Amino acid sequence: MTRTLWIINHYAHHRDRDGRATRHQHLAEALAAHGWHTVVIAAGTDHPTGRSHVSGLRLRERWSGGGHEFCWLRGVDHRGSGRRRTVRRVADIAVFTALLLAPGTLRGLPGPDVVIGGSFHPFAALAASTLARRFGVPFVFEPRDLWPESVVGLAGVSERHPLVRVLRVVEHRTVSRAVHVTSPLEGVGRYYRERGHDVPFTWVPNGVDLSEEPDERDGHDGHDGRTTDRGVTADADADAFTVTYLGSMGPANALEAVLDGFDIAWRQSRLDGGPALALRLVGDGSDVTRLRERASRLPSAGAVRWDGRVPQDVARTIGRSAGCLVVNMHDLPLYRHGVSMNKQYEYMLLGRPLLVGASVPLEPVRASRCGVHVEPDDPGALAAGMLRLAAMPAAVRDEMGRRGREHVRREHDYRALAATLAEVLDGVVVDRQAPSPDIRGGRS
16 A cells, blocks of 8 residues: 655755656655655745746646656745845745645645655645644644754754744644654754653655666765866866865855865975865855955965866765865754764765764764764864875875765665654554545646
8 A cells, every 4th residue: 555745845956857866756656665645745945046936827836757756845035235135035934834734836746645744844844734634634843953942053043032032932832743754963852852842753864866876986086186087177286285165155154164275285285295185065055255255365276176066966976076175054953963964974975085074973974984074164174184185195095085984875875764763653643544635726
């Protein structure tokens, strides 16, 4: 018997539309083997660019295939920067939430047996819990970001602020409606217990899709920093040790310290007659303009390369050619509840050593000994990490990367993670006397 799962997530990606798949498409594909047909309901706006994909008078678009389907609801284009972007992004949240709950918007979708609501922002999860009540099915809460902790930690807003108080109410109501909580944040169960919510919790971390795994030789010819195929242009200095960042470039990605740390390392290496260093940043986001202006004022500006947003396979080719892959986080108490970055697993799959600036060790990196941990938001510590990795023999770095790749393939394959999620879904579903009704009459 096939059951239907609805996953509500504002910014779920699809490889055909966005050039890359993320957690929810991978899980949806793998859940089919466990008797679950998944409908992912997302906004028609892309993260991090803010570009709207649903145009004209349409309120939604649908895609189906491979045992799962996507439904994108119209959003508000919020490309740009500054206050205008912020206002339009808030409008995008409001429109998506309203369309989720509007009568008729979801007509034609197979009715759910379970609804999962993810909290990229908390209002989508609350709306998902309302939909679950409307259909009389279990609601599973999937917090990917903790609210209002995120706004308190990242924006420095006071606990007494009216927005924080509203978010506390939303959080309480959403968790109270859940029969189970799953999250890629391993500390979420403890977090909610401390707040009086005794809800069963299962950790379902992010992972990798091994069917998309690049060839081990792809893009790496034995010389750190040199890209050799798939049409990716080689670095200006092919012999440089290249520190590479892949992903979004927004406030939460803490790239200011990476730029400053690279500048320190670049100047120190030149002074000491050390190896040539280069920094390569691949991706885009709301902070790109500001970051590029910051980098242009540094002595190392000529050694910094900006690739912009590229297809996922090209990004992986670039990553496999790196000397090391870098990620930095802000030093916030928020992160003691767990870290759910997709990039740590993607990085590890690429088989290169990691440089991690974090207040808590990233468990897969620590367990596999595939990288160097330093203090977060500390340019000096990041610089020291870059110089330490650059000074290592290439064979040592290759061995670190190999350990990381083997660990993530063994422990974080999405097929195994989907099996864990299927156990949760099978446990919470309530068999109804009649099959789930279809919501008839909608137009795709």
